Amino acid sequence: MGGKSPVPLLVDGKRVDGRLPEDHRSVTMRVGVLPNASGSALVGYGNTVVLAAVYGPREAMPRHIALPDTGVLRVRYHMAPFSTDERKSPAPTRREIEISKVVRQALEPVIFLEQFPKSSIDVFLEVLQADGSTRVTSITAASLALADSGIPMRDLVVGVSIGKIGDTVVVDLNKLEDNYGDGDMPIAVVYRRSWITLMQADGSWTVEEVKKAIGLAFRAAEPIYKMERDTLKGRYSEQAIVS
Amino acid sequence: MGGKSPVPLLVDGKRVDGRLPEDHRSVTMRVGVLPNASGSALVGYGNTVVLAAVYGPREAMPRHIALPDTGVLRVRYHMAPFSTDERKSPAPTRREIEISKVVRQALEPVIFLEQFPKSSIDVFLEVLQADGSTRVTSITAASLALADSGIPMRDLVVGVSIGKIGDTVVVDLNKLEDNYGDGDMPIAVVYRRSWITLMQADGSWTVEEVKKAIGLAFRAAEPIYKMERDTLKGRYSEQAIVS
Amino acid sequence: MGGKSPVPLLVDGKRVDGRLPEDHRSVTMRVGVLPNASGSALVGYGNTVVLAAVYGPREAMPRHIALPDTGVLRVRYHMAPFSTDERKSPAPTRREIEISKVVRQALEPVIFLEQFPKSSIDVFLEVLQADGSTRVTSITAASLALADSGIPMRDLVVGVSIGKIGDTVVVDLNKLEDNYGDGDMPIAVVYRRSWITLMQADGSWTVEEVKKAIGLAFRAAEPIYKMERDTLKGRYSEQAIVS
Amino acid sequence: MSYPFEVIPSLRREALMRLISDGKRSDGRGLYDYRQIDIKVGLVRTADGSALASIGNTKVIAGVKFELGRPFEDTPGEGNLIVNLETPPLASPTFEPGPPDENAIELARVVDRAIRHSGFVDMSTLAIVQGKSVYALWVDVYVLNHDGNLMDASLLAAVAALATSQVPKSVIDGDVVKLDKSTKVPLSVNMDKMPLTVTFNKIGKYILADANVEEEVLSEGRFTVAFSGGDVVSIQKSSGFFTPLEVEDMMSRGLELSKSIRAKVVESLGNRPESFII
C-alpha cells in the first residue's frame, strides 16, 4: 500500500491474474520433504512458496528458556535472499521479527505444549519465493509440518489473506495487490472450531467490511483445510487444488 | 569545545543566560516518580532533565556477574533519542559507555554493597532533555533514587560541573558553554565527608584553576545536598531552589 | 590476484625483491616475548611480522565449549589495524574467520589435546605488519609459542607459501606477488613426519605444478624447522637466517 | 518469550481468577472501563513535539523530531515516517537493556501502521524537493513505567506528540537543503483521522479492556483494534484465539471506547505543564 499501481488491479470485476474477488490462487502442498527435520512441508499459494521444518520436541536450549511445566514453541519466519524482487539481506528485519511472533501465536493455541515440559518445539519457515501472502502461506506450511512431525495438535490451522481493492473485498492477495491495494488482512483460522488465531489488518476498513472479511476467510479456508488433511493422509504425494 | 561560539559566552561578567560565573542554574528534584522501580528520581539542572530508576538489590543476572561476598552495582547512563538537538540513535555510544562507568564509580564509594552478596543493584539513567552537565545531573538523580529505594548509603552524592570561559572559572555549564567554552570539569562530591567521587576534565587548566574549581564545586554542592535531604524527607513533593 | 601488477614480477628469473624463484625471505624468530602468556613468539618472514601468544591449558570458558574427554584448541588470527596499507577495521572479517579455522586445523594434529579434558588451549595471533604470507607466518609463530608454553606436541609445524608467477612456481610470496601473481598455495608441514596440515590454493595450477609446489614447500620448510628447534633451545635469543 | 514474565503468587492468582469469574476486576473497574487517562504535551524542549501519556500507572513518553532524508523510491513526494519504540529497563523489572525485542518491535510496528494508514499526518506536506529531499519524521516512543496496555498508551503518546509538533523550515540553497530550527510551523494533521487503539484481553470467559500488568499475565488472548474516524485502520491479534463473534463484539465496543478516548486526547492537547514532570 502506498503509491499508485502500474496496472489497474480490478477491471470488469477481474483481478490482474484473471481471478474473481473471492478466488484463491492454486494451492500446492507436499509434506516430508526434508529428511533431517521431525516434520516438514512445502506449500505454494500461487507463486508464493514457503518451506517449513519442525525440530523437536527437544531439550530447550539455551537452558534458561525452558519452562518447568510446559513446552516452548519457537518460530522463525525468514525470507531467502533470492525470494524477493530486490535481493533481501539475510539479517532478520523488524518485519520478520514481528511476523515470527504473530505466526507463533497463531500456532500456539492448537499445540498440546503442556505435554512437553522443559522442551522446545522449533518451527523454521523459509520463504523461497514471495508473491504476496507469505505469512499466511507460512502458517499453513507450519501447521502441516507440525502435523507431519506427529506432535499432538487440537486441529490444523489454515492461513488466508483478505484484501481490499477499492471497495471490493478480495481473497488471497498477490504481490501487486499487496503493494498497491487498499487493505490487507491476514487471518488464520482453525476451521472446525471457528477459532481465529491470527488476525492483522492494514489500510482502511469499515466494521462491516471486517465482518465480511472474516466470513470470506473461513469460506476460503475450508478447501485448504481439507487439502491439508488429504495431504497428510497421502504423505509424500504432491497435492494441488484450486479452491 | 572546538569551533567558535555563535554568541559571546561572557559579556560584562554575565553568562548567556544571565548568570554570574558562580551561579548554578535552578535545580528541581522529585522522588518516587516511577511506581515500578525500587526507587526513582527526576532531577532538573536548568533545562537538563534526567530520570533515574533503581532496581534491587535483586539476584544478580546473568549469574556469572554475581560475586560471593559483595553486591554488584550496575549503572546505565543513556540519552533518549529526543533529548538532543539532532536525534540521537538509541544504540549506546562510546561516550555513554564511558559515562556509565564513571558514574558507577562515583556512586560505589557511598553504597554498602558488601551487605548484598550475590546481588545486583541496578541504576538506570535516562537523559530526557539535554542542556549541558548531563552526567553530573545524572549523579544527583541516581543518588536520590538510591536513597529513595532505601538502600543503605554512607551519604548522598552531588554532581556539579565546573567550566572555563576564557580565563573565568564558572559553575554548571549549559550546552552552549559546554560546546564552545574552554574547559569542562564534572565533579561529584560527598559533601559532609569532603570526598570527590567523580572528577574529569577537558580543556586546559592551570593547577591553581583546578584547585579553585574544586572549591567552587563544593560550594555549589552544599545547597544541592541540602535540597536532596529535604526532598527525601518530603517524599513525593516537588522541590525547586536556585542555589 | 586480479588486476595488473604495477611492476613486472619476474625479470630475467629474478623476483621484485631480487630473490630467485625458490628463495625464501629472511626469517626471524624470537620466543618468550610476552611475560603474561604461557608461551609466545614473534616471527618475521621478510617484512611480514606476526606475534603469537598461547594461554592455557586452562578451564574452558564458556563452559558449554568444554569437552569431557579431550581439550579444545581455539585459534584467533587477527590483523592489527596498522598492519596493512589501508587501515583495517579491527572487527573480524570473513577472511580472518576462515584463516582462524584453517590455522587451528593446521595445529590440531600435533597437539596432545586428549591430555587436557575440559580445558582449552587458546592461541592468539596478531599480524603486526603484513607483506604477504601472513597465514603461514602465523602457523610458524603459533607452533613456536605452543612449544614455548611447554604444551606437549608431536612435533613442530612450519608454514610456507608457494605461488605462481606466470608459469614459474615460486616460494614465499610477498604482498606484490600475492596481489598480482597467478597462484597462491599456503602449505603447513610437519617436516619429519611428512604431514601436510594446511593446504589451500587459489589461481590455476596443473596437477604437476601442485606436486612440484608440495616438494618446494617441504624443501623450504627444512631450514625453518631447524631454526624453530634452535630458537627453542636458545630461548630468548633472537635468531635470523636466510634459507 | 512472553512478557512481562512476572510471577504472580498463587494465592493472589486464585483471588484474581475468582473475582474475574464473577466479571469483576481487582481495582473495581467494569470490564470495559479504562483507567484514568492523562496526557501532557510539549514537555521536551529538545524535541519538535512531545507528549507524556499515562493510563493508570502506565507511563509512556513520545518525542517527535524532523530531520532531512531522502524519499523512498515508491513515495517520491512524501516524507518518511520512522517509528521507534524502546522498553528501557527503568520501566519494569522485566525489561532488559539492548535493542528492541519482539514485543517492542511489535508495538512500534502497530503504532507505525495505525499512523500510516489513518491519514492522520499529511505526509505529502513533508516533501521538500520532489524525489530528492524530504523530511524524515522520527517518532521515538519511550516506555517509562509499565503497568499494562503499552499498546494504547504508546499510540496515545505518539499521536498527542504529533498533533502538537512543529516542523522546522527547510531552506533550499542551490543543491543544498538545510533546516532552520528557529522558524517552525505546525505539522499538518487531520484531527478527524487521529488513530487510536483499543486493546482487549481475554481471561476465562470474559473479555476486558485496558488490562493492567497483572491482568496481562493472566490473559489468555490479546486483541488490538485501531480506529481512525469510524474506520478500522489496523488490527493486531496477539496471543490466544478469538471467535468471529468475539471479534465482532470487540469491533463495536472498541469503536465506542475509541470515541471517548479521542475526546480525552482532544481536550488534553492544551495541557502544557510549565515544568518537566512525569
Place this chain on the structure above:
Amino acid sequence: MSYPFEVIPSLRREALMRLISDGKRSDGRGLYDYRQIDIKVGLVRTADGSALASIGNTKVIAGVKFELGRPFEDTPGEGNLIVNLETPPLASPTFEPGPPDENAIELARVVDRAIRHSGFVDMSTLAIVQGKSVYALWVDVYVLNHDGNLMDASLLAAVAALATSQVPKSVIDGDVVKLDKSTKVPLSVNMDKMPLTVTFNKIGKYILADANVEEEVLSEGRFTVAFSGGDVVSIQKSSGFFTPLEVEDMMSRGLELSKSIRAKVVESLGNRPESFII
C-alpha cells in the same frame, strides 16, 4: 567448533568403523563413489538464476541476483561477485539461527574462490560504465538439508544457477544507471571452465569421496580440490593431515571424478521442473 556435532551411538560407531576397516561403506558404495546427484534449474522465479542440487539426501539451493554496484578499485572493468552461504536451522538439528559461522564462511569462500579463479563467468561482461558502475552478482547459497558433503553440493548449486542465469539489461540515462528487469540476456559463461569440487574424507587408513554426515563425524581429515577444465583452481584442506602421496592420489582421482560430475551437470541444465519442488 567442529560440526555437525552429532553424537553417533557407540554401537553404531563400532559397526561403521568395522565396515570401513574392510574398505566398505554403510550404504554399499565404493570408496570413490558419489551418491545420486540430481540438479534442477530455474525453480525460483524471483531470482535471475537458480538451481537445486542434491547429493543423496543433501540438498542445497542457490539463487543468483544481479544488482547495481560500484566496481572495486583494482578491477574497474569487472562486475562484483559476492557469494553468501547460509546454513539455516531448518537444514539440520545442529544448525543454529544467526549470521554464518566459521563453517558457512569457509564454504562460501571456497565457492567464491573456485568461481573467481576458474574463469567460468566472464566478469568483464558485467561492467556497465568503466570505473563507475557495474553489476553486483550475488550468489546466495542456501542449505536445505545437510547429509554431508555440503562443499560439493554448494558449488554444484552455484554453478548450475550461474550457467542458467539471465542478466537484466542496464539502461544508462545521463548520470543514472537503472536495470530493466523485463529484458534479459543469458550470463556469459565458459562451460569448459565450470569449476567443480571433489571432497575427500579420511577414516582410518581409507580415503573416501562424498562422505555422508555419519562418515563426516567419523572423519579424521577432510580435503577439497576444485577443478576447472583439467586445472586445479582451489584447494582446501580442512581437518586432519595428509601425506604428499595422499594429496597426489586425491588430485588424480579428483580430476577423474570431476569429469563425470561435470557431465552430470551439463546434462541437467535443461532440467526445469514446472512446479517448485525440492
Place this chain on the structure above:
Amino acid sequence: MSYPFEVIPSLRREALMRLISDGKRSDGRGLYDYRQIDIKVGLVRTADGSALASIGNTKVIAGVKFELGRPFEDTPGEGNLIVNLETPPLASPTFEPGPPDENAIELARVVDRAIRHSGFVDMSTLAIVQGKSVYALWVDVYVLNHDGNLMDASLLAAVAALATSQVPKSVIDGDVVKLDKSTKVPLSVNMDKMPLTVTFNKIGKYILADANVEEEVLSEGRFTVAFSGGDVVSIQKSSGFFTPLEVEDMMSRGLELSKSIRAKVVESLGNRPESFII
C-alpha cells in the same frame, strides 16, 4: 565489571598489604617511582607512524594512519582525530576477544581528549579542501602485555607514534582527492605541548604512582592527570574517592613526574630499531 579480575592468593595479598602499610612496594620502588620506561619508534613499516612503549612489563604499541575523510560540521578546517584502543586477548589472561569493553573505551577516550585538548597536533594542517576533504588521523593503540598502568603506556605510545609520523601528500585532481603515499612530510606537532598522563592508585593510606597489575588489583582508588606543558588538559578519576588535598597533592607530584617522563620521550624519539622487536 572491574578488571583485570586476577585473583591474588590470600597469602600474597597479605604480604603485599603489609609491605604497603610501611610505604614499601614489592619491587622495591619508592611510592612515586616509575618502572623502567622504554620507547621504540618506527617499528611498523605499514603505518605512517608507530611506537612501542614499555613501562616495566607493560607493553603497548600504537600505529598512526592517515586516510581521507570529510570534516565534521563544527570543524570544517581541521582533520579528524580518531583514537581506537584494543585490549586483545594475547595481552592478558583477563582480556577477551570482541569489541572494546568499557575499560578499553575509557582508555581510548582519555588518550583522545589528552591529545585533542593539548594542542600537540596542529589539526588545521590536516585540512585538504575547506569543508570538503580532510585527513582522518587514525591512532590505533594496541595493548601487547598488561602489567598495570595501561593509561600512561597508551598515551606514551600514541604521542611517540604521532611525533614521528609522516603525512602522505594529498593530490587534488578536479573533484577527486587522493593520497600519494610515496611522498610524505612530517606531521606538524608542537613538542612543548606533548600531553602525558600520570596515573596514581590509592592503597590503604598511601597513594602511589605507576601501579603494576598486582597493585591495581589491591587499589581502592585510581586517578589520572594529563599534562601538556605546565597545564592540566585532562583528568580522569576512576575508582574510589579522593579528598581535595589528595587531588592537589597528585597535581603537584604529577606535574613533576610528567617532566621527567617528557624528557624520556624526547630522548627516545630517535630510537629506531633496525628489526621489528617488541
